Amino acid sequence: MTRLIVAAGGGGDAVAAVMLHAALYGDGDPVVIFTYAWDRLLIDPLPGPRGPGNFSGLEPVTRSVWSVPATARPVAPAGSTLPRLAAELRHTFTLLDPHHGAEGITRQLEELVEHLSPTSVDLLDVGGDILAEGDEPTLRSPLADALTLAACCQVNAPIRLLVAGPGLDGEIPADELRPLLGPLVHTFTARDVEVIGEVLGWHPSEATAMLAATARGVRGVCEVRDAGLPVPLTDEGPTVHEVDLDDAVGRNRLARALMTTAALDEAEAYSREICGFSEIDYERDKAARVAEQSPMHLDPAAVWSRLDAFETQARARGVTHTTFRRLTEALGLSGSHRHQLRRLLVDSRPERYAAPLWRM
Structure with missing residues (x-):
């Protein structure tokens, strides 16, 4: 009896998946978390997501899927939080590889479902940008979520889409998300956060940090990202809602366009066309700027x-x-x-x- 949770955007979604599993399913069934190795530039100096070739020590699960054990290591200069997550959280993290587009992710998911015969499959997004139409002015990172959404809707298995912490990623305001959300599944509490408490001390995810903070009762306005976006910390912060998967695909124009993509470059091109940008381009530009700067010494x-x-x-x-x-x-x-x-x-x-x- 195994649960499978797909971390829609990788990074903090994978950490939140551990909290979700503990809150909803307890310790009874083991969980496999299917996630990107995409840690942005504070952890990984290279733009974009990592694939199997960027790691040593991966372990095969199926023909297309590899797990990232605690002993795995990213191949320099790449970086990744996944081996440390595997060491500290003692769950199975499997590598979602987007380099073959949505078709490749669909193939990976189908293999995982066949191999695991999971009791349930949840697609988890912290914040709610998986529900973006594509033209929202505050949208910053639609590609990763759209790829996983495009793949999940093509897998022959029941998949439940869950949105935790509406608005906490700073991409779509909670007021705009509220009419799109379905039934309340859970409201995280301080006790739920305990399972990831140590990880939150070092993991760079901002959305999951705010999800945990609101579960602990923190309220106010949190400033995030290099642009200093203000994110309200409200009673809605620690909630988890179900959203109809077909409704999400019907809303997300980028996800619909990505369904037949077979390469990450192809997916990026659709993102530029539909959303006006690619988040990997942003990472490339930022990496170039950072390389030219002389960072301040920590005095x-x-x-x-x-x-x-x-x-x-x-x-x-x-x-x-x-x-x-x-x-x-x-x-x-x-x-x-x-x-x-x-x-x-x-x-x-x-x-x-x-x-x-x-x-x-």
């Missing part, structure tokens, strides 16, 4: 000075909380400094740590 005195200035300006914008990912970039630090920054701030001002967020 505590300079950090406190910049932090005080940043917080003063943020409070004037009505911001109450932020993520450590946002702080790292706002203070001019590199991704390698994020853990040092967290330790410095939490050790010095523990009363300001609204785990896993920073309170202004």
